Amino acid sequence: MTQCVKTRIDILRHGLPEGHGCLRGHTDFPITESGLVQMHTAVKGLNDIEQIITSPLLRCSDFAYMFAQKFALPCHHFAHWKEMDFGEWDGQSHDSLWQQHGASLEQYWQNPWLSTPHGGEALKDFDLRIEQAWKHLLDNFLGQNILLVTHAGVMKQLMRILLEMPESTSYLHRIDLPYAARYRVTVATDDSGMHWPQIQWPTEQQY
Template structure:
């Protein structure tokens, strides 16, 4: 098939109603500012053909309203959910830093590939979840010739995706060089060549 170009917009959810928490997979809602941040981010988006979203409410509620307003399909998936911090999920950062249990949050931040949160997700499983979703996305784009789509997700997910696109060593924790603010939109152009190979690039 002839080559073509597609565009994927990665959008982090807006500000949460709860502040200073390790949100993870806890289903917090957005604040009024958080909802406004998403509307502003999407104000000038055109030609979106599909919306994909994490199933967590801080992403999915806006995704539903946007897809309904634009009359375009919506696909909700657990693959786009944030990292599962297990027993730390939803806790205040201040409380977590004061805990003396082992492993602690500090241990995880320093060595996320060696330390798994109690009853949480391993970084290896998280990476594989995101990498699998990304490869499926590229195959779907090549098959369906999707011109543009919006993906609502979380900071941890976007950092992993940017690391994959930039071909960073996955166990180096270099993904943390990226800082993704609330309601921030990142554009990825994807060129599909005549052999259906995908060539993504980050557009600033």
Template sequence: MRTLTLDLLRHGETKAQGIYQGVTDVPLSVTGQKQMERAVSRSIGWQKVLYSPLQRCAQSAIKVAAQYGLSCAEVAWLQEYDFGDWDGRTLSEVYSEQPERVDAFWRDPAHNTPPGGESIKALQQRVLSGRDGLLNDSDDHLLLVTHGGVIRTLIADCLKIDPARWSHIRLDHAHFTRLRFYCDQTQIWPELVTCNVAQLPSQAL
């Protein structure tokens, strides 16, 4: 049986707060950079670093890979959820224009996609297809620097949580979630090891 451990690290604070960040490419703030430096201040056995193309993830991922002599790769499926026409706009501005549509999205995102945005089904398909690709690789302990939407998708699949409840999963900036997968030739057993912690144990426990 093969075991795969994925350490999912949400990016640090960015220079833009209070917006639908989504695919809007906002850099880390100085605080965010320091948050990420603390989070990855020690290596815990990662074999490779994979990261979202957006600079708020790429910036830190490339640094940590260089710091510990690891290979790294930009991976498209780790990109954040696309809020479509809302992306890059402030939460208050969008709500003032479309309060009923915003409420419907947060109440039941699977059936109320933002205008021009990515459906939850499409998000699940790309993220879970990407995860399944890792299950077929030879590495067994990876660091994935990514976003809240991607991490929630992976947690929700592991625990079978309906999208309407995803917003109840707290994910702070520069915090880790660890997922483990036990695989044989016919089945996969997923396990949520830890969620939303500032530091991980030194070994892949």
């Protein structure tokens, strides 16, 4: 009989950071006090975490290290879990971007797989980066309960990869992940090393 190893990953988006109205990307805006409260509320009752993995950007890592210190847990930051790099657009306000790059911006959001007008990270490269980050996580933390603190763009891209969704923009517009949103992925790994992930929305009853 095949024995499966179970890995559980709770994936948490950062709370409200500074830089309201900006395309944050790699720009390292700090988390606000309200954002920290949102994140603490989102993980309330999550008492069996064994490892914490975080994006190194402050809006994620400040909470991750705080949570790790509270429960005396190891905390690892990996650059692969950063948000997408928007190059020349990164950190600019949405209003300014529309005024300066309206046509390019509209064309880009219609299908970001086709071009990278901001000179930053191509969506195909971002997608590959998240796929590699996921593989690294499972290779190194198999069988553990993990809290992964990251970004909305990362969470959507990971969902695309896990659900084997086509390379289109529809998932970007149809998935709403508010600040401190959390979903869970439970991965069963069989004797052959095959991973069987399932996306779940945790409820209080699970604790």
